[in-house]
Amino acid sequence: MKYVSEYRGAKLVQGVLEQINETITRPWVLMEICGGQTHSIVRHGLDQLLPEEIELVHGPGCPVCVTSLELIDKALAIAGMPNVILASYGDMLRVPGSGRDLFSVRASGGDVRVVYSPLDAVKIAQENPDKEVVFFAIGFETTAPPNAMAVVQAKSLGLENFSMLVSHVRVPPAMHAILGSPHNRVQGFLAAGHVCAVMGYWEYGPIAEQYNVPIVVTGFEPLDIARGILRVVQLLEANQALADNAYARAVTLEGNQPAQELIRRVFEPCDRNWRGIGMIPGSGWCLRAEFRGYDAGLRFDVEAIQPKESPLCIAGEILQGLKKPFDCTAFGRQCTPETPLGATMVSSEGACAAYYRYAHIDVPESS
Amino acid sequence: MKDDQQDLVIIHGLVCPRPLSHEDTIVLGHGSGGRMTQRLIEKTFYPPFENPTLLRGDDAAVVELPAEGRLAVTTDGHIVSPLFFPGGDIGRLAVCGTANDLAMVGAQPRWLTASFIIEEGLPRFLLERVTQSMKDAAEESGLIIVGGDTKVTERGKADGLFITTTGVGWIPADRNVSGANARSGDALLISGTIGDHGIAVLAARGELAFQADVESDLAPLNGMVEAMFDVCPSIHVLRDPTRGGVATTLNEIARQSNAAIVLDETAIPVRPAVDAACEMLGFDPLYVANEGKLLACVPHEDAEKVLAVMRETKYGADACQIGIVEDDPAGRVLMKTAIGGTRVIDVLAGEMLPRIC
Numbered sequence: 090m091k092y093v094s095e096y097r098g099a100k101l102v103q104g105v106l107e108q109i110n111e112t113i114t115r116p117w118v119l120m121e122i123c124g125g126q127t128h129s130i131v132r133h134g135l136d137q138l139l140p141e142e143i144e145l146v147h148g149p150g151c152p153v154c155v156t157s158l159e160l161i162d163k164a165l166a167i168a169g170m171p172n173v174i175l176a177s178y179g180d181m182l183r184v185p186g187s188g189r190d191l192f193s194v195r196a197s198g199g200d201v202r203v204v205y206s207p208l209d210a211v212k213i214a215q216e217n218p219d220k221e222v223v224f225f226a227i228g229f230e231t232t233a234p235p236n237a238m239a240v241v242q243a244k245s246l247g248l249e250n251f252s253m254l255v256s257h258v259r260v261p262p263a264m265h266a267i268l269g270s271p272h273n274r275v276q277g278f279l280a281a282g283h284v285c286a287v288m289g290y291w292e293y294g295p296i297a298e299q300y301n302v303p304i305v306v307t308g309f310e311p312l313d314i315a316r317g318i319l320r321v322v323q324l325l326e327a328n329q330a331l332a333d334n335a336y337a338r339a340v341t342l343e344g345n346q347p348a349q350e351l352i353r354r355v356f357e358p359c360d361r362n363w364r365g366i367g368m369i370p371g372s373g374w375c376l377r378a379e380f381r382g383y384d385a386g387l388r389f390d391v392e393a394i395q396p397k398e399s400p401l402c403i404a405g406e407i408l409q410g411l412k413k414p415f416d417c418t419a420f421g422r423q424c425t426p427e428t429p430l431g432a433t434m435v436s437s438e439g440a441c442a443a444y445y446r447y448a449h450i451d452v453p454e455s456s
Numbered sequence: 457m458k459d460d461q462q463d464l465v466i467i468h469g470l471v472c473p474r475p476l477s478h479e480d481t482i483v484l485g486h487g488s489g490g491r492m493t494q495r496l497i498e499k500t501f502y503p504p505f506e507n508p509t510l511l512r513g514d515d516a517a518v519v520e521l522p523a524e525g526r527l528a529v530t531t532d533g534h535i536v537s538p539l540f541f542p543g544g545d546i547g548r549l550a551v552c553g554t555a556n557d558l559a560m561v562g563a564q565p566r567w568l569t570a571s572f573i574i575e576e577g578l579p580r581f582l583l584e585r586v587t588q589s590m591k592d593a594a595e596e597s598g599l600i601i602v603g604g605d606t607k608v609t610e611r612g613k614a615d616g617l618f619i620t621t622t623g624v625g626w627i628p629a630d631r632n633v634s635g636a637n638a639r640s641g642d643a644l645l646i647s648g649t650i651g652d653h654g655i656a657v658l659a660a661r662g663e664l665a666f667q668a669d670v671e672s673d674l675a676p677l678n679g680m681v682e683a684m685f686d687v688c689p690s691i692h693v694l695r696d697p698t699r700g701g702v703a704t705t706l707n708e709i710a711r712q713s714n715a716a717i718v719l720d721e722t723a724i725p726v727r728p729a730v731d732a733a734c735e736m737l738g739f740d741p742l743y744v745a746n747e748g749k750l751l752a753c754v755p756h757e758d759a760e761k762v763l764a765v766m767r768e769t770k771y772g773a774d775a776c777q778i779g780i781v782e783d784d785p786a787g788r789v790l791m792k793t794a795i796g797g798t799r800v801i802d803v804l805a806g807e808m809l810p811r812i813c
Contacts, residue, residue: 093735098794098795099794099795099796102795102796103795103796131799132793132799133793133794133795133797133799134793134795134797134798134799135795135797136797137798205664209663311795446800446802447799447800
């Protein structure tokens with residue numbers, strides 16, 4: 090495939106790997122923020138080709154994984170209500186809430202539909218004026234512009250039967266949370282290229298300086314990731330803590346200004362609970378006052394929910410880079426993609442699912 | 457006088473309302489087992505499927521065995537939305553799917569029965585298009601449709617049309633093909649590009665925000681299989697990677713044979729349009745359904761001549777070797793990635809494409 094296969098070619102990747110080998114002099118712990126990068130690393134087997142001095146730990150950048158259990162339970166409750174159509178990205182259907190998932194709600198009669206874009210949910214609302222259509226708006230900065238656009242469009246169409254259950258999260262506050270932790274091991278970051286395509290990377294310079302870590306904007310193909318790693322290693326070896334861009338074909342310092350404007354028009358920062366991590370102040374986006382009418386959390390009266398996590402699941406520590414999927418006693422045993430105990434085993438961007446799918450050779454097979 | 461006239465009822469002649477004939481649409485009565493069912497069978501099913509065994513009209517078809525050998529029997533339910541998609545329809549799917557299941561154990565497809573569950577309201581001409589496709593596919597694959605059944609459900613209780621088929625094939629005496637027969641050193645062959653059917657059906661549903669110029673690969677493969685046996689009587693494994701895709705089928709073979717399968721990522725043929733659609737949707741073509749492809753494990757030394765005859769057949773032009781069978785790690789499928797790494801290929805965990813077939 091043109092413009093993709095070029096970035097998956099063995100020769101170019103090998104060349105960058107050689108440069109990494111020549112540059113590195115000591116062990117470094119790097120975190121790739123984005124679950125899409127985790128997925129790509131194990132899918133292409135890049136982790137096996139890196140020098141052993143590099144330890145990659147996997148970050149919290151999987152929106153499905155960090156969406157709080159309370160919100161998932163809320164979505165399950167709303168989806169089970171009569172006269173409601175819940176539209177969601179496909180990945181969310183198998184994420185376990187406290188006891189069930191959206192698939193089981195659908196099987197017991199709930200109208201749950203998979204959409205590929207929030208604008209599809211707006212269309213469903215137009216086509217079903219007698220139903221309440223709720224879009225489960227999860228995601229990082231990457232999906233915020235289309236979700237904001239859906240609300241703007243619903244408003245301009247005068248759609249009163251459309252609302253969103255908003256669970257937006259932002260990368261920079263999560264980086265502060267990880268770097269500010271006394272347990273932090275991360276010495277350098279691969280920043281998420283898609284997030285930066287929207288937001289730019291002007292927010293990362295101050296973080297790099299404050300915590301003395303290099304942060305390099307990195308893409309998703311093997312060659313992109315190898316180049317991101319090379320740049321982080323170069324900065325680490327040179328003792329330079331700054332934000333740099335190794336994904337210049339998609340990312341500029343300022344980012345996509347119209348998209349940022351749209352986000353600012355519809356959303357405002359708020360505190361957000363991250364599944365497995367906890368409350369991170371100012372880490373979310375909520376609908377601004379003038380769009381509150383589209384907030385499904387306010388529109389639907391869902392009784393107080395007592396969320397209950399599996400006691401075995403260590404997803405929280407995995408998402409903070411403290412542990413790896415293989416450290417979990419339930420991995421590949423009680424917890425598999427068919428019977429996930431935590432969200433990191435569900436999403437294709439979840440670290441556990443990525444390990445299970447591509448790298449779990451030593452773990453007993455699920456039966 | 458005026459008032460009297462208003463009260464007057466003018467009778468033009470006694471009439472009894474004649475029932476509508478429902479020639480154009482399937483209604484519940486077509487599944488009653490009575491005259492309407494009989495007429496449906498005679499007008500819609502008999503003409504395309506006509507053969508002496510079927511027309512005998514007994515409760516079960518009676519067939520003659522061609523020669524010594526064993527019989528293979530398979531059954532399959534077919535549901536697909538939409539009923540018609542680029543490259544095929546549910547009728548062709550029902551016949552080819554059954555022919556292929558038979559061919560994958562080395563059987564020559566012979567006889568087929570089909571059970572039709574029809575949702576009330578299905579236009580008659582659509583049903584006739586389906587039976588015509590079944591006829592064409594049956595002729596191509598050598599299947600004779602020897603029996604069937606028709607039921608009609610109330611509206612909303614079936615998705616247009618479900619077809620369940622049972623096929624019987626005859627296995628010549630010297631063939632021994634099974635998913636358990638893969639041996640270390642075997643070459644793993646595929647008959648062409650992967651993922652075409654799954655993406656074609658998904659695109660045909662019109663739910664994607666883009667259009668994919670992809671046709672389903674739906675085809676009967678028994679002709680290719682016969683050609684392969686002609687040059688290599690000792691084919692070890694044949695499988696058609698339908699639902700769950702190549703990855704899931706290879707895991708079944710690895711497990712059944714207690715062997716390792718090692719794929720070469722760069723050798724796996726994928727159409728650019730399928731590759732692009734998968735890339736956009738976050739799918740891996742290895743898990744996307746095929747309906748006209750086969751995987752074969754053959755002794756290494758026979759690989760080239762088997763590939764040569766596959767490439768000469770109508771549905772095997774892009775046949776190639778995509779991997780090898782090894783001893784370790786037994787029961788697992790690995791892939792050498794394009795950049796030189798190795799990854800595990802696991803089975804499909806759950807639903808990837810909602811209801812393809």
